[in-house]
Amino acid sequence: MTTLAATERALLTALGTIRENWAALVEPLLDAAASVGTEPVTGGGATLTATEARISLRHEATLCLSSWARVVVDDRHLTKSLPLGHDTLGLIELLQRHAGWMSGHLAGPECSRELTSMAARVKDSAEGNRVAKIQVGRCPETVWVTDDEIGRCPGNLWATIRYEESMLAKEVTCDGPEQHKWAPHEWASLGRRVLPPKGAETVA
Numbered sequence: 001m002t003t004l005a006a007t008e009r010a011l012l013t014a015l016g017t018i019r020e021n022w023a024a025l026v027e028p029l030l031d032a033a034a035s036v037g038t039e040p041v042t043g044g045g046a047t048l049t050a051t052e053a054r055i056s057l058r059h060e061a062t063l064c065l066s067s068w069a070r071v072v073v074d075d076r077h078l079t080k081s082l083p084l085g086h087d088t089l090g091l092i093e094l095l096q097r098h099a100g101w102m103s104g105h106l107a108g109p110e111c112s113r114e115l116t117s118m119a120a121r122v123k124d125s126a127e128g129n130r131v132a133k134i135q136v137g138r139c140p141e142t143v144w145v146t147d148d149e150i151g152r153c154p155g156n157l158w159a160t161i162r163y164e165e166s167m168l169a170k171e172v173t174c175d176g177p178e179q180h181k182w183a184p185h186e187w188a189s190l191g192r193r194v195l196p197p198k199g200a201e202t203v204a
Contacts, residue, residue, distance in 0.1 A: 008103035017119035021126035065091040137194035
């Protein structure tokens with residue numbers, strides 16, 4: 001594969017990833033995870049809630065797409081059927097149509113790297129919006145506290161739910177140092193051993 005073809009492929013892959021995950025990124029948080037958006041996210045010297053971080057990412061992604069679309073429009077002297085600067089999906093379509101041309105542009109590699117990085121961030125945030133972890137209790141397992149002493153695992157148990165698949169938990173894991181994990185067929189016996197949570201909460 002030539003360098004130009006690889007750049008074009010990377011551009012199309014990144015743009016496709018952003019498109020596929022955009023709806024999940026912009027949709028309101030599900031009622032079942034209404035409290036999910038309140039956990040702090042630190043970055044850039046500021047602390048944001050997850051919801052605020054997603055809003056900021058949406059804005060940043062749209063600006064990124066708009067800036068590269070502007071390069072296409074200006075250099076190719078396009079004047080018809082142009083998307084508005086805030087029309088994210090329209091900007092994606094424009095860049096997809098001209099990905100071959102952009103791959104040969106002097107700034108093509110930079111565009112590819114920037115959009116690939118943005119696509120990864122959008123996907124990560126969108127998937128986080130579809131996943132919740134619900135505390136179900138304290139870990140019942142024992143661990144070695146010292147070389148000759150066994151004690152109760154200090155971890156809490158969390159059930160992971162992916163909304164697009166089912167409202168049934170896919171796994172139960174422990175956040176203690178041993179990171180204990182239980183498969184679905186083990187949940188019945190786990191339920192008889194689990195300790196009540198000290199304070200149940202929902203996070204994402």
